[in-house]
Amino acid sequence: MATVPSDPSVQPTRRRLVEVLLGGGLLASVASFLYPVLRYLVPPAVADLGGDSVVAAKVNELKPNSARIFRFGSRPGMLIRTAEGEYRAMSATCTHLSCTVQYREDLREVWCACHNGMYDLNGRNVSGPPPRPLEAFDVHVRGDEIVVGRKREG
């Protein structure tokens, strides 16, 4: 260490060249070990097999003022039948910290048990910590099936 010249540009030494070559080679090989490991750590993307619409329930399966959770792709969705008999569908993943919400028959609202978040029957966040409304889905009755799909833009 003590023999390294104070100004390498004036006195480029062979030692310096060897150090750069060795150090560079080592760095390059360490990088070549780390790169595959970092790529390995990233889980492969799982294809969302849900598509854009799904049969959430059969007609008459739900009483008025009740709800059920259905699979929408890899996430849960919620189909609600209001006390008036109308169908509503929305994402069941709370926008706060991703717990699955539930329908409260007593309050006639959507409630998240984790942090006491509250949404109305259109999915709007009305009280508690949720920052955004739940994503609302389209509901169609086709024959005796209730089909839920993503809302089309425009």
Place this chain on the structure above:
Amino acid sequence: MKALHAVKSWIDERFDWAELTAPLRHKSVPIHKLSYWYFLGGITLFLFVIQVCTGILLLLYYRASANEAFESVQYITTQVQFGWLIRSIHSWSANLMVFTAFAHMFSVLFLKAYRKPRELTWVTGMVLLFLVLGFGFSGYLLPWNTLAFFATKVGTEITGQLPLVGRKMMIFLRGGEEVTGATLTRFFGFHVAVLPGITTVLLALHVALIQRFGMSVPPKVEAQWKAHPEQARDMKFLPNFLLRELMAWYLALGVLGALAALMPWELGTKADPFAPAPAGIRPEWYFMFMFQTLKLIPAKIGFLDGELVGILVFGAAGAIWLLLPFFDRDGRGRMQRWITGVGVFALAFIVAMTAYGYMAK
């Protein structure tokens, strides 16, 4: 650099850096024509570290159940980026580690490095060798392929033939009467928790003992140095030997990477407990010599079961091997020649039986 210095002086003020690193700085390695054998233990240690690292990576995707194990390994090798490489390195490194551990053991035996005061270094090393074999045996089953399934069946069945405790041991290993998903769960637990825990403790002890006693000088070189003290040479462990060791590790890594990339480890077909064993079922190569010997032993020796005699002989040989230094109490002459002779015989036996096992159908 300044920050590094600050950290060092922070530690120095509290723990006395100089005293902490003194054993490493004072350690020296004797130089003679057999010095190259000193590298083997270090390479084995290096491969063990690789095993720990790649093993942890495999744990990110592996699932230990009869229904999912094979598929999860298949997923690792086909879907996960570089998964094939990580798995292949784990398998190859395991095999190389078994090889270097055996080579290390035989080099210590022939160079008589187990002599007083290093008896316990040998004993801990032998236990570590048995643990490495345990790692191999338990890890082999984890992909849940046909070959591994039947190898495990045979291996645990052999345990079951031991007198008195055999059957109980077999049921303990299998987690029941048969090799099932319960066996896989157990072997997984042994492989990733029990064995690594014990190995880490023993490894620390093994290395601490080596640190305490320093490197052994083979008897012939020692005698020569005693007669001509001016011939005795050594190098500092830090940094001289360590840098050479690092080069050996780098080389080992190169070999490992080349093997893993050019000859990726195969997965085979999923185990089916109700399918007949296919032809060519055999254990990992390091169990081959025992497997082949047991095949050659006649069914009955006198009134005793031939297989049982074989197992008992191997067990006794293992126990004698473990306690080898204690047979070499006078430290010179007759007994040492005996031990060398037995060592040569064992090595020749293992090599011959392994070769025979691969050639015989």
